[in-house]
Each structure stands twice: as structure tokens, then as C-alpha cells.
Amino acid sequence: MENMKLLISVSPQTSLRLLKIISQKRSLSLGKSIHAQLIISNLFNIIESNYLIDIYSKCGHISAARQVFDFMPNRNLVSVSSLMAGYFHNGYPSEVLSAYRIMGFGQSCSCPNEFIFATVLASCSDLQALEEGQQCHAYVLKSGLIFHSYIKNVLLHMYLTCSSMEDALQVFRSMPGLDIISFNSMVNGLLDHGRMSDALYLLTRMVAEISQWDHITYVAVLGLCADSRDLLLSRQVHCQTSKRGIEANLFVASAIVDAYGKCADSNAALSSFRGFSSRNVVSWTSIMSACTQNLSFEETLKLFVEMLADGVQPTEFTYAVVLSACAALAALSNGHLLNAHALKLGYNAHLTVGSALINMYSKSGSVEDALKIFMGLTWKDIISWNCMINGFSHNGLGREALVIFHRMLTEGVAPTYVTFIGVLLACSHLGLVDEGFYYINHFMRNLGIVPGVEHHTCIVGLLCRAGLLNQANVYMTTTDSNWDIVSWRTLLSACLVHRKFLLGRRVADYVLHLHPDDAGTYISLSNMYAKENRWDKVVKIRRLMREKCIKKEPGVSWIQVRDKVHVFASGDNQHPLIENIHKKIAELIDEIKAIGYAPKTASFLHDVEEEYKEGYLNYHSEKLAVVFGLMSMPSEAPIHVIKNLRMCDDCHIAIKLFSKVTKRKIVVRDVNRFHCFEGGVCSCDDYW
DNA sequence: CTAGGGTTAG
Incomplete structure (x- = not known):
């Protein structure tokens, strides 16, 4: 610092060199002091001011960057593009477009160049502003800027995020001089649209056309591994990245952990995570997500504590993952703690955290708290609504679930597949047989939602609850659905509750025909006999179970x-x-x-x-x-x-x-x- | 002096 003061007063070339280093290092404090020195010595020109805009932008101080820009007596295109890049990288893409509009290019200012359009088109992508993006497309075509590789790629990205895959493919096919960035974008775009085989085809083309894949290509390939749940492929790609020394990259590392998690190998996820030399929030969150997806909920909680001890700050993603582990464990006190923690860091307002909290509270038996969170949300999306409706229904509060459902309709939010699981469950709790049938036969159909086995099982539950067991049985035998053991158990346990043992035994026989070793069905059958005091039959069933080595899952409770x-x-x-x-x-x-x-x-x-x-x-x-x-x-x-x-x-x-x-x-x-x-x-x- | 593609979620 002491030396810096001397240098500035000595030579302007040295100050430019210093500014370059500060920009690369993103040092806000050095940037501020050199700014002060420039003011004192009154020596700065356009280039030095442009550097200051760049430094402040890169350090997240966009308003300071704007101030420097506003006080400049003369500006050039670099001043404008540095400020635009600042707005873009600090999450204000709309500011980039309005800056472009008021710039008066061609009149008071020189024509926009490839730097300006790179940022403007990237902002269009973020804003999903297809029309503006198309206008830029026209301009870069006419002006010849399209031949810059940056422009080509940012244009492709714009079509990938704002338009149809067909439009993007057209741009991709018509582009001369595809490079690794174009290929990476295209592969990722295809994966985002669920077109796995097209993505795979493009990767084979990349083998021939791109001499050396980079870390982003590997991230895309690992995404493909995760999507296709292909454990073998995941292992192979993991090996390649480690041979090439790419696995040290945190994006790659997180993608490896995620792929193993999605391929149901939480041990591989854990051991690769432990082997990485560096970690960040995302890789931590990925490993916790891998554990949660593979039902290692306690492990998730332990990892979260370890992450905090490591001094890494959670994000909204982290809270979402850890809270869903709490929900699965019904770990109410841990959930409370996380709620307080998230509140302190200001993440409670995030949609994902809100939904995760609603889910956690309603699965831990505290619907009142779930409702408090729900009411406190300033922004609600379909998932928040679904969490609350299903939360009420699962707690037996059908009336409350329907109130929320109707409020959702009044607010113009369209229900989804998941919504109707909660709605039908609510009808079942309330004994609303006609309403239930109305929802599944008319309401859902009008919305184009095809009922699945979950909905049909709710209808079975609805009929059973109303005591209409024969109708429930008829519904199951006449409705075409992927009836699973859960649906049959619904009918069986209803037979037990309503003491319809004749029907119950018939259903049990049929279920055992479909699932010959289902312990639950044997138990239901023996319970039915026990209720009639036919102990001889009970003994016989138990013997049969012993012979077939069918064991009842032992009852476990925890507090x-x-x-x-x-x-x-x-x-x-x-x-x-x-x-x-x-x-x-x-x-x-x-x-x-x-x-x-x-x-x-x-x-x-x-x-x-x-x-x-x-x-x-x-x-x-x-x-x-x-x-x-x-x-x-x-x-x-x-x-x-x-x-x-x-x-x-x-x-x-x-x-x-x-x-x-x-x-x-x-x-x-x-x-x-x-x-x-x-x-x-x-x-x-x-x-x- | 300024610009491009990427990981984690309810």
C-alpha cells in the first residue's frame, strides 16, 4: 500500500498496470484506495475510469460503478460495455436492456460492437426476452458481428433458453465454425429438454470434432449419467475426469457426486466427495442431496453440521435438502432449529425453503406451524400450494385442505397432478363421495390431467371410508390402473375396520395370488381371523408364513x-x-x-x-x-x-x-x- | 480497459 501511493504519483503507465492486477484479483479495498488516489491527484482519464467501473462491478458494487460512469466527462464504448457487464453479472439483466435503449447508438455514440451485443444477448437469455433477442439477431446479421465466435455462441444460448429446440437447432446447424462452447451449450440445451439420445449423438460428434473436451463437457456428460441413472457410465466418466485431472474442478466434483446419488450409489457419492481436495456449498449440498435421495437421512444431518463447522455458509438449496431429510425423519426439533437458522440468514423468503418448511412441519405433526409458514410467504408457486394442501390432507384436516385448494383456484393458480392427490384425500376424510368422483372424472379431465394410481387409490379409500366396500372392490376390478400393493392394502384394512371379513378374505386371496409373499396381506388375513376368534386359522397362517420364511417387518417407533x-x-x-x-x-x-x-x-x-x-x-x-x-x-x-x-x-x-x-x-x-x-x-x- | 458455455432444490 505504501508503495502504491508512490507509484501512482510517479507514472500513469504503472497505475494502469496496477489497475489491471486489481481487476484480476477483484480487490475492492485496493480499488477504493487507487480511486481515492486518482481523485486526489486529479489524473484520471477514460481508461482509468473504465477500469474502476470494471473493478466495482466485479466486486459487486454496481452502484459505485454507476457513479464512476455518471461522473465521467467523456465515455467510450468500453465504459458502456463494462457497466453493462456489471449489471448483467450482478443480476440486473433488465438494466442492461434499458441502458442499451437510452444509449442512442449511431447518433451521439458510436455503433454497438461485439462486446455490447455479447452482454445484451446474454441479458435477453436471462430475461427470456425472445423478441429483443431476435432484434439483436437481425442487427448482428446485418452488421457482420455474427462472425465473432462470442456472438455466435451467445446467440445460440439465447435461442436455447428463450425459444424452441427447433429454432436453436437451426441456428446451430447454420453456424460455421462451431467450437467447444457451441457444442457444450447445445448438449446442455438438449439435456434440459430431456432429449437424452440427441445429446448422446452430439457427444459422439464431439469426439470427432473437438480435440480436447473441457470440464464443462464433462459436467454435461455427468448430467447425462445422472438423468439416465447409468451407474456404469458414471464410474467410467468419473475415472476419465480423475485421469485428466479435471475432477478437482468444483463444478465437475459436484456433478460426480450428483450422478452417483441419482444412480442410487450413495457410498460412491460419499467416497468421491471425501476424496476431493476442495469443497464449496454446492458440492456439500450435492452430497447431502445424494444421501437424502438414498434414504440416509441421519447422514445428511451429520454432513450439514460438518459443513457448518467447516465455515461454509448454506444456501436456499442446502436448507431445502436438509429440511426434507428432517421431514422424512419427522425430526421436528432439528427442523425448528433449521427454520431459525434459515431465518437468521434471510433464506426463509425463498420459495424452495418455504415449501420445504411446510413439508417438514406437516410431516412432523405440526400443521399449525406449516400454515404459519404458508401464510407468511409473499410469493407462492404451485409447489407451495401443493405442500399446504397435501400437508392438511395427510394430517386428516380435509376441510382445511379444501379451503386452501379453493383459495388457490380463486387466485388463478392451475392445479396439477399432485394437487389432486391432496384434494381427493381430503374428500375421503370428509366422506365427500360425489365430490371425489366429480374431481377425478370431470375437473381433472377438463384440465387434461390423466389420473394415476395415487388418485385411483384415493377413490378406493373414499369409498371404503364411506362404508361402500363392495363398490370399492368393483372400482378396483373395473378401473384400468397400475394398482399396487398400497391400493390393495387400502381395501384390505377397510375390510378389517368394517368387519367385512368375507370380502376381506376374498380380496386377500386375490392379493396373495398377485403378490405371493406379501407379509402385510398375511398379517391382515390373520388379523381378520383373530377378530372372529378363529385362532386355529391364525395359527395356520402363521405356520405357513414360517414355512415360506415370510417375516413381518418388526415394529419400530422413535421419539x-x-x-x-x-x-x-x-x-x-x-x-x-x-x-x-x-x-x-x-x-x-x-x-x-x-x-x-x-x-x-x-x-x-x-x-x-x-x-x-x-x-x-x-x-x-x-x-x-x-x-x-x-x-x-x-x-x-x-x-x-x-x-x-x-x-x-x-x-x-x-x-x-x-x-x-x-x-x-x-x-x-x-x-x-x-x-x-x-x-x-x-x-x-x-x-x- | 470490456464479452461466451457449467454443478446443488421443495
Whole structure:
């Protein structure tokens, strides 16, 4: 710094050399001091001012750049294009176009050159301003500027982002002298439009026409690997990049992690991520996304903590990924924490973060908080609406879901495939049979949305809920859809709830014909027999399951208390406080027996599985977790428990009564829906 | 002195 003052006062050539270095280094503080020196010595000319515009723009101080520009007594084309580039790179493409309009080229100013058009066309791309872009196209054709390679490529990019693939292809085909940048743009454009085979064809052409691929070509190829879920190809490309030393590039590194994640190999994603020498937010976010997509939710949370410890600031993408991991885990307290964190950094206003928060809160049993977030959004898109509608529906709040749906229609937002899953689910909760059929048969059809198996399954649920089980069965057998095991289970469990055992057994036989080893169906069947006290049949089914080595997925429930997640499996005694928990359960069972609870047992049989024996039900995982929660949470705090299977009958009754005798709010998220127990009743109205 | 293509999301 001391030397700099001397240099400026000594020679103007040296000051230009200094300015060049400062521009390359993007040093705001040095730029400011040399600016001050120039003012003091009153020595600056057009070139020095242009440098200052460039430096301020590159350092994100666009208003300072504008000030320098405005105070210049004389300007040239470089002054204009530097300022335009500044506006463009700082995210103000519309300023570039208005600057162009008021510039008065050809009159007071000389004609625009290739530098000006490069930035103007790039701004058209960002603004999706096809018409302006076409006007530029005409000008660069007439003026001959089209022969500059920069102009050619930026024009191609404009058509790729603003117009049809056909227009872009026409520009691409008519362009002489294609270079690596034109090819890269075209490949990426094709991939963006989902035209994978065309992209692949172009890549084979690139092998012949481009001597050396660069890192951006590899990013495109890795995008192709990810889109086509081709693990082998991903490995091959990864190897090539590391051989050529390109994997050190952070764009390439992130693309490698993403490709492995999309190809369902989270181990490869993790080990390649660990092997990279440098990291940034994007590569961190990519690895977290890879883990979340492959159901390693805890890993995502651990990585997030590690990233923060590394001093890397999250972005809206990061929050979206981590929040969706929280949603999957129903990790409400982590989600709360992330909400506060995002709020502090100002990311709460972002659409993706907002939707992720709505999703997280509604999947963690706190719809009230989800609604608060939703109402606080200044900008809503279709995904925010869908998250809120589905959030309400999944929590059994059909009325509220429909209110949001109608508000969405009034605001002129067009519903989508996902919207109607929530809407039909809401109809099912409310018993609105006619409305449900109206939505699926007319409303969706008028919008050109073809109903999928999710919608049809909602209709089955709707009919079942209304007690129209035969109609539900007929609907399933006569409607052409990709009926899956989920849809059949909807009908089966309805048969159980409504005690339609004849139909239930017939359906179960049919399902076992389609899915011979489905444990859930065997269990439903045996539950139906158990409800009729036909224990001989129960024993037979259990024996059959043993012979076929079909195992029931063990019931697991978990609850978060402070910073720790406590996991309970049915009948296991792993928890350090298990003695106290059993004692507490026994006390509570005695209490609720006094108000009418009658436990179900089949103690008179020895050949029945453990779970039917006396007292065994008391060791069901959800009871263990709920009672542990009652013991360890402050007395006003609601108890949030998550279970991997559907809740069992007995636990449902017992927990309802627990909520009454303890005056606590208890929320259990099972694999299907939420049960919100309060004052002895459940939000599911005993139907699940 | 100024300009081009690229990674992560609900």
C-alpha cells in the first residue's frame, strides 16, 4: 500500500498496470484506495475510469460503478460495455436492456460492437426476452458481428433458453465454425429438454470434432449419467475426469457426486466427495442431496453440521435438502432449529425453503406451524400450494385442505397432478363421495390431467371410508390402473375396520395370488381371523408364513427428546430405562382399565405367536415410545412419536385413553398418516 | 480497459 501511493504519483503507465492486477484479483479495498488516489491527484482519464467501473462491478458494487460512469466527462464504448457487464453479472439483466435503449447508438455514440451485443444477448437469455433477442439477431446479421465466435455462441444460448429446440437447432446447424462452447451449450440445451439420445449423438460428434473436451463437457456428460441413472457410465466418466485431472474442478466434483446419488450409489457419492481436495456449498449440498435421495437421512444431518463447522455458509438449496431429510425423519426439533437458522440468514423468503418448511412441519405433526409458514410467504408457486394442501390432507384436516385448494383456484393458480392427490384425500376424510368422483372424472379431465394410481387409490379409500366396500372392490376390478400393493392394502384394512371379513378374505386371496409373499396381506388375513376368534386359522397362517420364511417387518417407533433420538422395537429391552418404562406402562394400564379399557389377549393358546400372548401388547414399540415421552418431556409439551408400520388397534385405544388420563397431547405418525390424540379422542376418528 | 458455455432444490 505504501508503495502504491508512490507509484501512482510517479507514472500513469504503472497505475494502469496496477489497475489491471486489481481487476484480476477483484480487490475492492485496493480499488477504493487507487480511486481515492486518482481523485486526489486529479489524473484520471477514460481508461482509468473504465477500469474502476470494471473493478466495482466485479466486486459487486454496481452502484459505485454507476457513479464512476455518471461522473465521467467523456465515455467510450468500453465504459458502456463494462457497466453493462456489471449489471448483467450482478443480476440486473433488465438494466442492461434499458441502458442499451437510452444509449442512442449511431447518433451521439458510436455503433454497438461485439462486446455490447455479447452482454445484451446474454441479458435477453436471462430475461427470456425472445423478441429483443431476435432484434439483436437481425442487427448482428446485418452488421457482420455474427462472425465473432462470442456472438455466435451467445446467440445460440439465447435461442436455447428463450425459444424452441427447433429454432436453436437451426441456428446451430447454420453456424460455421462451431467450437467447444457451441457444442457444450447445445448438449446442455438438449439435456434440459430431456432429449437424452440427441445429446448422446452430439457427444459422439464431439469426439470427432473437438480435440480436447473441457470440464464443462464433462459436467454435461455427468448430467447425462445422472438423468439416465447409468451407474456404469458414471464410474467410467468419473475415472476419465480423475485421469485428466479435471475432477478437482468444483463444478465437475459436484456433478460426480450428483450422478452417483441419482444412480442410487450413495457410498460412491460419499467416497468421491471425501476424496476431493476442495469443497464449496454446492458440492456439500450435492452430497447431502445424494444421501437424502438414498434414504440416509441421519447422514445428511451429520454432513450439514460438518459443513457448518467447516465455515461454509448454506444456501436456499442446502436448507431445502436438509429440511426434507428432517421431514422424512419427522425430526421436528432439528427442523425448528433449521427454520431459525434459515431465518437468521434471510433464506426463509425463498420459495424452495418455504415449501420445504411446510413439508417438514406437516410431516412432523405440526400443521399449525406449516400454515404459519404458508401464510407468511409473499410469493407462492404451485409447489407451495401443493405442500399446504397435501400437508392438511395427510394430517386428516380435509376441510382445511379444501379451503386452501379453493383459495388457490380463486387466485388463478392451475392445479396439477399432485394437487389432486391432496384434494381427493381430503374428500375421503370428509366422506365427500360425489365430490371425489366429480374431481377425478370431470375437473381433472377438463384440465387434461390423466389420473394415476395415487388418485385411483384415493377413490378406493373414499369409498371404503364411506362404508361402500363392495363398490370399492368393483372400482378396483373395473378401473384400468397400475394398482399396487398400497391400493390393495387400502381395501384390505377397510375390510378389517368394517368387519367385512368375507370380502376381506376374498380380496386377500386375490392379493396373495398377485403378490405371493406379501407379509402385510398375511398379517391382515390373520388379523381378520383373530377378530372372529378363529385362532386355529391364525395359527395356520402363521405356520405357513414360517414355512415360506415370510417375516413381518418388526415394529419400530422413535421419539426425539432434547438432542437425542430414542428408538424402540416391539418387545426389545435395549433402552437403559426400560424397567421404569414397563413400570409406568403397567401403572397407566391400570388407570385406563378403571375407565373401561379391556386389553386383547389370547393367553389360552400356546402355539400363537408372541404378539398375541397376554401382556405382549404392552411392549408394542409405540406404547414404549409414547410412555417414555410422557416420562421425559416437560408436562405441557406434546409427545411426538413416529412408527414404521401402521398403528395397532390396541395401542390406538390405549393411547387415546393415555391422552385422557394424562391430559397430554400425543401425536403418532405411522406409515400412513398422523394420529393426534387429545382428551381421549383421535384425529383419525378411529379410521386408519 | 470490456464479452461466451457449467454443478446443488421443495
